[in-house]
Amino acid sequence: MWSVVSSGGVPAGERFDWYADIISREVMPAALSSERPADFQGEAAVVDLGHLRASKFTLSPLRSRRTPALIRRGDPEQYQLALLRTGVTSMSQHRSACTVGAGDLMLWDTSLPSDNTMHADGGQVRATILMLPRDVLPLRPERLERLLARRIPGDRGIAAILASFMAALEDHAAECEPEELARLGTVAVDLATACLAQHLDAEDRIPAEARAEVLLRRIHAFIEHNLGDPELGPPTIAARHNISVRGLHQLFRGQGETVQARIRRRRLEQCRTDLGRPELAAHRVQSIAARWGFGGPVAFSRAFREAYGLTPTEYRALSAGGPHRDTP
Template sequence: MGWSGASAAVVPPADRFEWFRAAVSSDLMPVALSSEHTSDFRAEITNLELGTVRLSTFAFSPVVSRRTPAHVRRGDPEQYQLAWITSGAFHVAQLGREALVTGDLMLTDTSRPMENTALAEIGQARAAVLQIPRSVLPLRSDRVDGLLARRLPAHTGTGAILTGFLETLLRHGPGCRPEELARMGAVALDLAGACLAQQLGTPDEVPAEARAQAMMQRITTYIEHNLGDPELTPQTIADRHGISLRTLYGLFRDRPDSVAATIRRARLERCRAELECPHLGGLPVQTIATRWGFASSTAFSRAFRDAYGLSPTEHRANARHDAGLRDGPEGFHRRANTRVSSGPGAATVPRQRDGGVGATPPGGDGP
């Protein structure tokens, strides 16, 4: 279990289209491919193994894919394939329906014949495909048939929650351990089920655990997007999502942090990142704290020290010192003697001669 990737660039140009055909037949299902770009075909594939499900990305030159009854008999992984089209357009046909999908989701069934045309005016068509065994999707197959070869929205409702999660998973999943990926796969399956159930208008068909996962993802996204609001509290989160405080606390029961602690930790992480950023060195500490939702400078300094063992100003000075070491002798001498530590006898950050940012006012963390 883990991440793997491959590119057609590893084979001679004349062999790249055949390489892609073999890779698709192996990683997805047997198909017949044709393209007007066989002489200069480009393709990259990645796979992220997530236990029960797999998340793959495909980037390739325009191509037509046909899966006939003979292909189904030759090999059928018995999957639903939920594709998020991230670049180009895909024209899909299955069960007598057709759809042109750009930027949204589409669902196909490997056990039925289909035709798919990938179009790209410039560059490559791109898609992220969640491969879901038919046996594990918690929805009736005759109901799911109604969603095949249709455009499913990726930017509203549970579709947006699902694609946001997939995007994060693609970015950070390769660095996760196998057991973590298996847990993320369970979340992806729950969110996919909730997304499809919403499209069917039957959210109650989804198990309670899957609905809770979808709600948790909505809440997490809401928190991330509203960290700068000082009025962001458990009560406002519950009100915004139409649930009680008790339900909200229940969703966080098995997580390492409470609702309030989750908000505080996320705010502190944003502040710490900005304090470490050399391009924001002219921004007062309190300005950074305020824009991430800390209304009180005293409360921010206390929370920051509790979390990281240093005051915000000390942390910024250390980041500058470390950056100077990375910059070489000149950078080091510019920042010499600025490394600080916390506690009795700790060194202080020297005042700049012009009194600018970086000076430490007596007795505090000020800007």
């Protein structure tokens, strides 16, 4: 049977803090944050499957971080394999980063630092998770590290079979007796092992050119998710993806712009969008620039004028006078 905890019976203003405390005490220590804590709703449930457990979550978007200090406070020493049922979430761990949507699978290690952001524009997040003790998977940890924070499409092959199993487990585990749940735990380990092994073998067979393209897409996604970090740059990006700065620059050859140029362009585009949004009219220009990683008003104003032919203030005034148009 599922053991369920829900914020439904908690006063609205206390729900987020209550949920964060439950997760840190009953699951593992984590730093949770929410852009709208007063509107938070969350429900979590766990079921025993013999040598492992499965959990399911339905909650408002939030950010969850596991730092080295939090890991030292408590670590279940598990691999956690999630099937996202609804919503959109981004995970970074062990020099990898990915964004997954409904139907995708994703693996992470509770013993390593991680950062998981559930996107508000994706709506409520619902996920089913296999909580796998490290010793139940017959795959070497150094191989599994290659799959951490990597999107595993759940619409084909063994991954589709595993995703269907996890969805059925969430929907029907409450109907099963303890001995049946233990047998389902064995099935879960076998399917998870087969799915992960298939993706490891497939990765080994990918040509170098295709691996480079996959890595480049991961780097582009990482840049998008970290535009607001003023420290974002080639050294940070290279370190997070376990490559040299020189190798990073080589990846960008033929892209039409350097790494730094891409970061600058995307920051400017985000600033331009925000400057044209009526609901942000009360926000200072420098606040918007800082939100997207620009360090000072002079440098931002100069970069914006070079890109769009107007100062940020002029662009905002022009946008307020009529519908927003993209600047060539």
